[in-house]
Amino acid sequence: MVKYIIKRILLSLLILFGVSVLLYVLVRMMPVDFVTQKLVAGLGSQGNDELIAERKAALYAYYGLEEHPTLLGVWNGYWKWLFQFLSGDFGTSFKTGRPVEKIIFDNMGVSFVISFISLILQLLIAIPLGIKCACNQYGKLDYTATVLSMIGISFPTFFFGSLAIKIFAMELGWFPVSGLDSGLFGVSGWTKFWDMAWHLVLPMFVLVVLNIGSMMRYTRTNTLEVLNADYIRTARAKGLSENTVVYKHVFRNTMIPLVTTLAGILPGLFGGSMITETVFGIPGIGKTAYDLLNAGDIPFIMAYNMFIAVLTVIGILLTDIMYAVVDPRVKLGK
C-alpha cells in the first residue's frame, strides 16, 4: 500500500512536469499577450509610432516576453520559470504586482465556502433522489426528476445564472444582484455574516441546480443496475425488508462507481467556479482567474493552473485509494 502510494506520487511528478510544459507553451502562444493589452489600454492607438515601438520593446524586455515567440525564447523562459517555481518563488503577477500565491490564497476562501456548501447540498439531494428514482423506475417521481435534471444539465451556467438574477434579484428582489456584501460599515460580525450568506444564496443555488442532474442520473443508473443483480434477489429471499435491501445491499454497491466522481471534487473545491463567480461578480478565485487570464498574466496563469493540476492529481490518487476502501475486490499494489 505505502509502496503503491509512493510509486503513484513519483508518477504524478512526471505528469505535473508534462502539464507544466504544455501549459507554458500554450500560454506563450496566446494571440494577445500582456504587453500588447497594456499598451492598448495605456496609450491607445494614437501616438508616435516610433515611441510606441520603443516602449513596446522595453516592456517586452521587462516582462521577459517576445512579441513573436520563438522556440528558443519559450525554451529559455520555461526553464527560468521552472527553476523559480521549484525554488518556491511562484512569481509576481504582471497585472496586480502582488505575489501570485498571495492572490490565490486571499481569494480562495469565499470560493471554497461556495463550492463546499453546494457540494454537500448536491450530494445530499442527488444520491437519495437517484436511489428513490431507481426504486420507482418510470414512476411519477422518476419522470419529474429526469426532466428537471435534464433541464439542469442542458442549461449553460451563464444563461441560468443570468436567468436566476433576472427572476430572483431583479423581478422579485429577494436576493442581491451581485457582489459579496452590501458594503456595510460599523455593524456587528453577525450582521455581516448574514449579509454575506444572503449574497451567496443565488450562486450556490445555480451551482447546485446545474450539477445535481448528472450526479443524480449517475446514481440512478448505477442503482438500477445493482437492483437487478442476483445478490439483491438473494437478499430479498432472506426476508430482508425493502429498506434494508436498498440501503444496505444496494447502496454499498452503488457507491463503488460513484467514488469515481470524487476525483473531480478536490480541484472543484479549491479552484473556484469561473463562470458562476463572474456572472455574480463574486471576488473569488474563479473570477480572479478569469480576469487575469484575459489579461495574459503569465505568472498567475501558470501558478493557478499548476495548483489545479496538483489538486487533480491528488484527487485521482485519493479516488484510487477510496476504491480499495469501498470495494473489497480491489487490491492496491504492483
Added chain:
Amino acid sequence: MADKNKSHYITAKELRRIAKENINATKAFEKRKKRKNVESEYVTQMKDPANIVEFEDLHTYFYTDAGVVKAVNGVSFSIPAGSTVGVVGESGCGKSVTSLSLMQLVQGPTGQIVSGSIRFRTKAFRRDEKGNKIPVYEMTEENGELVVKKDAKGKPVHKKNELGGNLYETDEKVYDIAKMPTEAMRSIRGREISMIFQEPMTSLNPVFTIGNQLNEVAFLHIEGISKQDAKARSIEMLKLVGIADPEGVYKKYPHELSGGMRQRVMIAMSLLCNPRLIIADEPTTALDVTIQAQILDLLRDIKGKINGSIMLITHDLGVVAEMADFVVVMYAGKIIEMGTAEDIFDNPLHPYTIGLQKSKPTVDGEVESLYCIPGFVPNPIDMPDYCYFRDRCEKCKKECAGEYPRLVKVSDTHSVSCYLYKEGNAND
C-alpha cells in the same frame, strides 16, 4: 395476429395499446402486494394435510412490451412433507418462475402472479390486537404461584426456541402465498422457505463478508440472538455443508471463494433457520461435474438432517433420477406429465418426456449422434390453443387438433396431458 408473416412485427399503435394495458394490469397487482392487515384474505385450508405446498392452477405472467408472456400457465402439483420433488423441463419452460412465484420473488412490476393459489403450511406467529407477536416467557414458582421469571433489570425472561432465539406463540396455519402482501411474505422467506440459486458466482453480495451475510439471516429470523450465538450458528452451518475451514471462510469475501464453495455458503445460508422447504433452482448447473456430485450428496444429506422438503428444479434428468421422489415435467408453462420417479423414468408416457429421455447422453451403448427433439417451442406471446407440443410430436393424431389436452390420471400417482392416453390406461 392473423397474418403469419407479420407475427414478429408490432405496429406503433399496437405498442401503445400493449404499454397502456400493461401499466393498468401491473398497477393493480402492485397495489395488491402492498395491502395491510388482511390476514383473513389469504388463510386457507390444505386439500391434503400430508402436503406442505400445493400449487393450484397457478398463472404467472410477464407483461412485456411485446405482449403478455404466460410463463406459468395453469400449473397444479403438490409437495408432500419430507419429500423431494423434481421439476424438469427445458430452458424457458417456466420451472424457475414457478419457484420464484412460491417465494414471491418474480421481478415486478413486469412479472406478476395473476391467478391461482399456492398453499403453504406455515408456523404463523400469533399476533395481539396491535399486530405484535406474542412472546412466551419463562415461568417460575414463587410462593406456590406460577409467575413470569424476571431478570436482574426486572424484564421478563424469554423462553428460547430450538435455534436459541426468543419463543413466540405460533399457530399452524395454511397461507395462500399467491394472495399474500409482500410485507407478510417476508416472515416466510428465509425462515420457512429458503432458496438456493442457479448462479453461485453472483448470488452473494461482493462487498460484505460471508459471515456478515450469514449473520444477517440469523439476526432477522432468530429474534433476540446474541452476536456470539449468531456467529456460532453461522460457523456451525458452514461446517455442516462441508467447508473445511469455517472460521476462515466466515471472514472471507465471496470473491475469495470458488464457485463450489460459494454454492456451499448459499446452502449454509438457506439452512440457517431450519426451513420446512428448500427450493434449489438448478443448484448444480454452473458447477463442474465433480462438484455437482458433491453438492447433490450434500443436499440429500441435509434433507435427512433438517427433516424438510426439497423442491429441486433442473433440466438435468440424471440429477432428478438420483434425487427426486416425485417428478413434474413442464413444457411451455404447463405440466405435461407428473408422477413418482419410477413412473417417469421406467414408464414415460408423454412423447416429450420420451424425447427428453432419448436425448440424454448415456455411457453404455454406442450412439452415433445424440437424439434431438425436432422443431422449437412455440412463441410464448402467441400460444396456440391446441397442444403446445403438437407441431414437434411424432405421434400426432387427429384429436390433437382439438383444445389443449386435460391432465389425465393413468394410475394413482401418474398423470399425463396427452390425447394418446385415457383415464386409468397406461398401456397405449
